[in-house]
Amino acid sequence: MPQLKDIATQVRRDIVRMVHGVQSGHPGGSLGCADFLTALYFKVMDHKPEPFDMDGKNQDLFFLSNGHISPVFYSALARSGYFPVQELSTFRKLNSRLQGHPTTHEHLPGVRIASGSLGQGMSVAIGAALAKKLNNDKNLVFSLHGDGELEEGQIWESVMFAPHHKVDNLIITVDLNGQQIDGTTDDVAGLGDVGAKFEVFGWQVLHMNGNDMDDVVATLEKAKSLTGKGKPIAIIMKTVMGQGVDFMEGHHEWHGIAPSDEQLAKAxxxxxETLGDY
Structure with a gap:
């Protein structure tokens, strides 16, 4: 899928430029999730960038729970038509709509919840999915979560709740890159077999390589085909933190630091450049 791969390359380019521009932000997880967000917004989801409707009736919804990877979210939104690409240049600046963690009071199209306080996004996604059922809305709800975020207790309350209430119009994805701000997830608080944990709670579980565009698209389409069968869907997505920039790959240090001028040039x-820089 060369077109999607080209888009993902430009998204990665946007990410490093945005973070470098203000010497602040989270490039590592953003780069790792670029293929996933590209596949969602340019291939998999049924969504309507214009006019933006906060309720999202009769369209698929996406909630970013690990809000610190806002650079990849903003790039995907802008590149898919939610707001002008040039606005990416305002990332994390004063009075910008593109805050370091997505918020709603700036009324940035595409952002439906404030996120950054980890652990909350799955609860919101479940609520939105149940609302769609009550409204006889046949569209789906997607969400993304970090593996470090799974240490939040609210996540596991949600993991119990969704199968019990047969929230089968929900597809959540866990970014399993093995890294978090203080080190590897194994060192900080070992997660064990994440897929098995979700299965025990009653989820339908799929696995994919989040840095292989063909696998990402195929797995997301398979997940869609499994909705409506009584179980929520969880995708365990293996990625590499910093994917696409060799000196960032696999290093937790790049969770939340910005590249220097020299490092930006190297990245x-x-x-x-595939779609044109902002």
Missing amino acids: LAQLP
């Missing part, structure tokens, strides 16, 4: 040399 951009690995990420050809």
